[in-house]
Amino acid sequence: MNIVVVGLSHKTASVEIREKVAFAPNQMEKPLQALVSLPDITEAVIVSTCNRVEVYATSRDIAGGMARLKRFLADYHHIPLETLEPHLYTHHGEAAIRHVFRVSASLDSMVVGEPQILGQIKTAYGYAAEYKTSGIILNRFLHKAFSVAKRVRTETKIASSAVSVAFAAVELAKKIFDDLSDKTVMLIGAGEMCELAAKHFLNNGARGVMVTNRTFERAEKLAEEFDGKAVRFDDLFDYLHKADIVLSSTGAPHFIIGPRDVENVMRRRKLKPMFFIDIAVPRDIDPKVNDVENVYLYTVDDLQEVVASNLQQRAEEAKKAEDIVSQEIGQFFKWLSSLDITPTIVALRSRFEETRQAELAKTLANWKDLTPEEQKRLEALTSAIINKLLHPPTSVLKQTGQGGRADLYVDALRNLFDLETAPPEEEVGELEE
Template identity: 70%
Template sequence: MNILVVGLSHKTAPVEIREKVAFAPTAMEKPLRRMLALPAVTEGVIVSTCNRVELYATSRDVEAATAQLKRFLAEYHGLAADVLAPHLYDLSGPDAIRHVFRVASSLDSMVIGEPQILGQIKTAYGYACDYKTSGVILNRFLHKAFSVAKRVRTETQIASNAVSVSFAAVELARKIFDTLTDKTVLLIGAGEMCELAARHFVTNGVAQVLVTNRTYERAVKLAQEFNGKPILFENFADNLHRVDIVLASTGAPNYVLHQRQVEEVIKQRRHKPMFFIDIAVPRDIDPKINDVDNCYLYDVDDLQGVVQSNLKERHKEAKKAEAIVEEEIGQFHQWMSGLDVVPTIVALRKRFDEIRQAELEKTFANLKDLDGKERQAIEAMAQAIINKALHQPITVLKSAQNNAAGDGYVEALRTLFNLPPVAGENAETERAKIDEM
């Protein structure tokens, strides 16, 4: 049995292609059942995010299953196969295992270390479980992928450094103040960047959020989202003495906050520190504020520098994560190999036992005068011959299941002795039988 991946991502397809093959997360039953109905596919999971669409499947015929999955992806979304084909990748065996482990560990993400992808794969797997399109192999495979991702997060620092401007601002604030639980944040502006930064600050426990904007209604609306307080734009300077962190992002052509204002505020605050974040272009905050004692000002370039530095750190940690992935691939591939080796050994023994039984029946039919002891002696001899004949091939097959030769031996034995296919689901229960041989 083989694991396959067919899909596309931000690395191989532009957004206008990705959006055409995206699956609606609330309507996964139909595509999952159609995927499982493909002749060469035995199990299936569909992962669909804004940056990737991937089909995870199992099959005994890699070539046929790959072709069918590609055709399914195009036909389901009404696309011409030749339009989609240049953007698709397909992987099988250890390459497929490696790919999914890397994806779950966020090593293949647009932003290395981002946490969302693991949750998205878990959601996709949940749908497959609901509609019973995953089986013993994909169940174990994806649980292993989840545990690999957990190892990567606990044993490396891949997700510990901020790689967005808004979150970098929060990290810097935490370095300045140690804790944010008793701090007040003032947002000057109510646009997307301010909103995103506010979410990060609230998540990290700030005590209060104040919002000011030239359009007061917008300030009211954003303040409501964070249980904050709106302030009239013309009055925000009068509230600065209450504020520990100021984040500005407006469309003003000139500074909205000047050095002289902040000097007065710092005196009112008895020189308690203030942190200013200016993510506007053109800038909202006079850079001379950085010269005021106990005032710390970062503009968008400063924050981008922090982000780039953190990205470099994440890439260093990614090397450690890759080593974890490689270690886990070997362990899982060994289990996968055993899925075919174990049933093959059982089927081989069964075939030889059928031959033994048939020949004993013929022999005893022609030797009707045999007593019980003589019959037992002949049965024991036949069993001993079978055991001796099978000892070497079973020993070789068992030892080869941990390396590439195992697959070749399995196929050879199944062909030579015309062994019937044995479902992978039986492999776990059959291991106990093999251990006794």
């Protein structure tokens, strides 16, 4: 049985294509059932996120399976296959396993290490499990992918640092304040990055927002958006001491906040720490403010440097993660190939044969007055018994191997008789003699 992957991602397709092939999250039953009703497709999982659409399936015939999956994607979304095909990638065997492990571990993401993808694949698998389109192979495969992702997460620092300026600011604030839930954010001026950062602070628990702007109406508008308080620009220093985190991005040509101002503010705050983030160019806040006790000033360049070094760290961690993936592929592949019929029959036979030999030896050792002739007959008898016993399962296995769900039997046999997952090569050879 083979694992086949067909899909497209942000690396191969633009958003115009991706949105056309996306599957609606709440209507997965129809496409999943359609997939498993295709000839030779026995199991299927559909992963559909804003950055990728992928189908994982099992099929006996690799090339045929891939072709069917491609055709399915095109037909289901009513796109000509010629349009879709250049964006599609296909994997099978070890490459398919590596691909899915890498995707789950967020090594193939647009932002390497982003945490959402694992949850999205878990949801996708959830649908397949609910509609019973995933079976023994994909179940085990995806659970393995989850555990690989977990290993990567715990053993590397791939997701431990912020890779956007706004997130970097939030992480810094957490290293200063620990808990943001009683902290107030002040926005001075407006600007996309400033608002984005303010949103991040609110999402991370910040208590409230104050907004000030040279145009009071704009401040009011923005304050309303954030459910905060608008402050007149001239009253800035009457309110500044109430803010713990200050985001500044005015168009002022000179510094609007200097060290003296901040010293006064700090006195009113009883030296409670403050975190200033200066996003404006030219800068709004005098860099000397950073020298005031318990005050931390970061400019947009500082934050960008943090992001750059985090990205570099992620790239280094990604190498470790790739090693983990490689290790795990070997293990899983071993299991997958053990589902093949021939080695299973060999293993089953040798398990019986070993037992027969051992028991026979024991009997002969205790029963010394047997003639060589009688010993031979005993040997023949035991051989005949196990051959008779093994005949029906062997032929059933060979028959189902022609097209049915042999992997189910194989897995069951291996568990019931405690057979090794990967029999040595030479035993396979023996059977073919």
